[in-house]
Amino acid sequence: MAQSPAAVEPTEARPLGGTEYSWCKAVPVGTGITVLGLLLSKQPQIPLIQNALHKLQNSHPLLRAKLHYDPSNNTFHFRTPPRPTVQIHPFDLPSTAQILQAQSNDEPFLALLHHEMTCHTWRHLSDADVLHAAAYTISFDRFAVILRLHTAACDRAAAVAVLRELLRLAGGGAGDEAAEEKVGAAIEDLIPEGKMNKPFWARGMDVLGYSLNALRFSNLSFVDADSPRSSRIVRLKMNVDETKNLLAGCKSRGIKLCAALAAAGMIASWTSKSLPDYQREKYAVVTLVDCRSLLDPVLPSNHAGFYHSAILNTHDVCGENLWELANRSYTAFENAMKCNKHFTDMSDLNYLMCKAIENPGLTPSSSLRTALISVFEDPVFDDSAEMHEEIGLEDYMGCASAHGVGPSIAIFDTIRNGKLDCACIYPSPLHSREQMEGLVDHMKRILVEGCNIENQQIEP
Template identity: 50%
Template sequence: MYRSNQNHPELFPPKSRPLGNTENSWCRAAAGGTGIAVLALQLAKKMTETSHDLQITLEKLLNSHPLLHSKLYYNPATKHFSFLKCSNPQIPLKFHDLPSTSKLLLALSAQNPNISPLHLILEHELNSKSWSDPSSFPCSGMDLLFGSVYALSDVKSLIVLKFHAAICDRTSAVSFLRELMVLAKEVECGAGGGTQKIDGEGDMGIESLVPSGLAKKTMWAHGIDMLGYSVNSLRLTNLKFKNTKLARFSEVIRLKINPHFTAEILTGCKSRGIKLCGALAAAGLMAGHSTKLDSDHKLKKKYGVVTLTDCRTILEPALSTQHFGFYHSAILNIHTMKGTENFWDLAQRCYLDFEQYKKCNRHFSDMADLNFLMCKAIENPSLTASSSLRTSLISVFEDPVMDGSGQMQQELGVEDYIGCASVHGVGPSIAFFDIIRDGELDCACVYPAPLHSREQMSELVDRMKKIMIGEGGL
């Protein structure tokens, strides 16, 4: 529940709620460039500061989700964060007119001339510093959600919404988009009302909702597991690093597979009793390991795969998908690659290894260990290879987003959208944000540059696509 900090009441406002360990970890990560979630929508309509429909829609959404307009505070004495739900439902919106947007796109496209404006601005927003060093936080608290509107032409606009991971995991972002479109349709039609307010949203972090006994682990077991994770992480193979010296930023490559091949891949997964995350992980491992085989055809290497799973339905009490916040947990599996793997055999192994860990409740029992190690890596980058802060080769989500709202998007003028999060602080070499959009697989593949180059990662994603299309059928 919300409570004031008794030891330092002057540093946390009354009724603020100290963040749980997972939320605190994301606060530390976001300052370094990981955990900044961005949703960018391209619209076939002009949006300006005098266009009231957007403000009305967002206000309705915020009234249902006070967590979104909370303020983030930092206590330098305890080095912990808290947030406070605020009564005034507003999102800081910044409008960019056509001349300023054109100037920005001209600068962004200089190095990437073949990338769409939607893609370029998405990357720009992923890397703009909304949450920096906690010591620079204002006394009034830091906003956790920001919005920007870019004029692409006289008849097109781009809306970008940026969330802090402490209040928004992927499930929250997907629910936000769906509620946003429903409310936008209501506002367009002149209807009143809004979405239902979620009681207790944001009152507790995930650790407080784990079912009794599932996170239990002896001190000895904690020590053994932490040692195991630490030692194994030093043995994991990484993709070749292109530049380990320059400041990092997130870049995105889009992996799209047409509905025909997507259907074949999904049918192949279903017939083998596995999920798409297994196929994505297998394709990523095969594509990544193939770059090692170019120089040594007998190479055997170990790689890390992190799978993120939404815990809402198994918490106590169970939460709905409309309950915003960060309620995902991670499972790290290590896979040895020889270079002779069959795609579907590897996909089954990736998924079944993850499923076995989940059945053993490792997503709960290892939560504290992985949060601790992530924070230690942030504080001591030298603990990772070449100070790269890479903790695995790949991260995937257990379940893809299923989006069948194409008709509504068309009615609202939504031409395209991309949603993903930054990874240029601590994280994997490539993170997959997958969605099945009207039958088509569409992945935003995010990686840290210039640690990895766009050319290098484009080649990796192309290899993945060929593997999935070539071997992903029945």
């Protein structure tokens, strides 16, 4: 029997902001598919995790939203039903094995993350859920639970909050006490008054400047620019002592880890080309800033949605050492922040990203590469090893696809129990695994040796 109109609960709707719209353009071509993966040694209790996800969707209404596209006026909306909708899709041992066979020779956990980052859930936006979940059986004692989210609804800060709350709920803990009552506003609607203002002529000059500068950017060498692409992961890991030395080196100079990671990436890229000592290369670095604390009103760190902004800086590289380039990189970032470029240039960068998607031929070799490297202003810190042991958590990772428009290497850095662990995402086969493993290994050597040289200089 059909429900009467009075008994049907309403579905809320909100149009997307400019930044969210850009992600709706980017995700179908391969950039902005966020994945959160858990590798477990104990078989997951699907009903328990299903219930935890429903609690998450109740606490954060945007996580139960559907993306709706209206072709008549080319607009997108978040349509939020009143009740949770996510269902975990289980994959048994044979079906998981079939997926793994199609993912070359990657280790199983990474292979499943690769698979999830190339799922084209949002290619045709017709009320598509922003959150999907799957449970995989890798072997009799290895299992994976992976969430796949649309980046317009979940940036890295929100993804970290989702992962932490899911682990608490799965471990029998309490949920989020500070629940959101409804879907929050877009970032553009929360920027403090006057912070986003830019004269029309200045905006035009900046867009032109970004476009012309992009023609001068150097890129990491392309291996295969013609074949279809997917996102792949290489990990950069450091032990406790190496991480401690690196953080101490940054702190002593008044810079952040992001600057050291970006500098190591630029130096490794420059060195990989075996250039003469005098030949400079101009590299672009994108630094992503979580703006929640800078908005009006201020948002809590776990507020669902996309509230990051990007700072694009360029640097000439010609044989500098780690700390010289890291200092220069961080100074440029700080100056841009002081000038509010994370707000004033937001629409410019969104516009250029959409234009690159629509016209890939405007980028070198139609690669859609807009920068060499992207980093986050602050790393994620996690010191919850005891809770992880309770639920059999062997490993976990959070990252997003970047094989559409974006950098050659996107770094998602976490400091787990004192150890640096970076998920480095790259577009394959535009760059090969051997190429990227070599680059990331070189980055680590640059970071470790830079800290060792400093310690030797300090010793009497």
